[in-house]
Amino acid sequence: MELLEAIRLRKTTNTPFRPDPISDEHKRLLIEAAARAPSHFNSQPWRFILIEDQTRIRAMAHIAEDSMRRLMDDGSFVSRYRRYFRFNPKETAKTGSGIFIDNIPMLLRPLVQLVFSDRVGMFLSKLGASKLLGNDQRKIIEHAPMLLAITLDKQEYRPGELSGLYASITLGAVIQTFWLVTTALGMGMQFISTPLEVPENRARVEQLLRIPSGYELVAIFRMGYKDAIVQRNTIDWTSSQRKPFTELVHYNEWGTGVPHSLASARSILWEHSRAGNPAETAPADGDRRVEHPAGASS
Ligand SMILES: Cc1cc2nc3c(=O)[nH]c(=O)nc-3n(C[C@H](O)[C@H](O)[C@H](O)COP(=O)(O)O)c2cc1C
Structure with missing residues (x-):
């Protein structure tokens, strides 16, 4: 695949992957390509964990489910991210940004805007929205053939300091490389940020992956080969605009x-x-x- 085609086609895959394991050649290519990213003084502050162990993947899926439920139930997901939600094509086209909730159960459809409003969101969450979203998170992660965790050396990653900014910049370059290479290989990837937003669950993940104290867990992704038959999540979105x-x-x-x-x-x-x-x-x-x-x- 041409570079420009990969850039044009790159997108978040928020649907299930094929169950096939990722070939060793492709795993190696992903890491070696990511390591070509620029870093300040060639410091290469990133270390990667490829997670294929089913027990750990299932544990991560449950942690993500719990995180999504908690963030919905206490209202923080909605209040933090409401400004990014779009509810119709017109609003989506007008802003040219955010994520368009284009797939939602009939029952919730008339309420969709309310689901994502602060207090009503918390109330409706109790009625089932958080359960639905949590279940979707768990299902989609537990069936992924591989998760990727990225860590940064804390000597470099110091939020608030210049090296913290530089470490974040090289992290972005690494992640975009992963995204483009997966696209070129017919694979997809999706950020899983909820476990890192609940401090207790972040600690559980760090323990599960045995991340040493000198490294900060900064990103988790699910990865796999794309499936031609796409089964969408119960509540789903698009964001190609x-x-x-x-x-x-x-x-x-x-x-x-x-x-x-x-x-x-x-x-x-x-x-x-x-x-x-x-x-x-x-x-x-x-x-x-x-x-x-x-x-x-x-
Ligand atoms: C820092 C960061 C965190 C993100 N967290 C999530 C996430 O938790 N779940 C998810 O599905 N996508 C997540 N995304 C992906 C964005 O939603 C996505 O890149 C954006 O909507 C544009 O869509 P596209 O990637 O398909 O072009 C994240 C992206 C970034 C850069």
């Missing part, structure tokens, strides 16, 4: 839009996308911040 080019970029100084020639340049990334595939839809052209020839602000 992106903000338009002209909204993302300033020219020479903050607040000045790009020249017309740049705004209307051919899109090499999107010109080969297959029409009709929503995951391959180019962001809508925005004209919000295009500089006018006379220098008038747009």
Whole structure:
């Protein structure tokens, strides 16, 4: 697969994988490719744990289920993340960001916006939303052939200090490499952040994986080969939309839009996308911040 195609097709896989184990060649390729990422002074502060042991995968699935339920029941999931939820295509297109809840049981459909509002969310959570989401988390993780945990050396990863910022930057480069290589191999991956958001459960995971005190667990993913037949989660979302080019970029100084020639340049990334595939839809052209020839602000 071409690099640009992998970049265009990369997406979060929030559906089950095929049960097949990941080949040793592919595991090795993933780690060796990730290790090509830049790091400050070539410090390579990351260490990886490939988890294929079924007992540990099941334990992680239960910890994730418990985490999701707790975060929903105490309202923190909703209050922390509500601003990212979109409930209809119009809102999704208008913002060009967030996650669009496009799959939800009939029963909850009229209530969907309420489910994700603070106090009502907590109440409805008790009625079943947290149970549904928790079950989905557990099921999808326990059937994954492999989990990947990423840790950072605490000598480098010091939040609040410059090395903490640099360690976060190299972590991002590593994760994007994993994402692109999995895409190229017909695999998928999904972030599992809930266990790291509940301090007690984070400690349980660290213990389960025997992470030494000098390393910080910073990310967990599920990985596997993509299944052609996709069975969606009970409550599910899509997030392929992106903000338009002209909204993302300033020219020479903050607040000045790009020249017309740049705004209307051919899109090499999107010109080969297959029409009709929503995951391959180019962001809508925005004209919000295009500089006018006379220098008038747009
Ligand atoms: C730091 C971080 C945490 C994330 N946590 C989760 C998560 O817990 N569960 C999940 O399904 N996706 C998670 N994601 C994936 C994002 O939701 C996803 O990248 C975004 O919606 C864009 O969708 P795409 O990856 O399909 O393009 C996370 C991504 C990042 C960078």
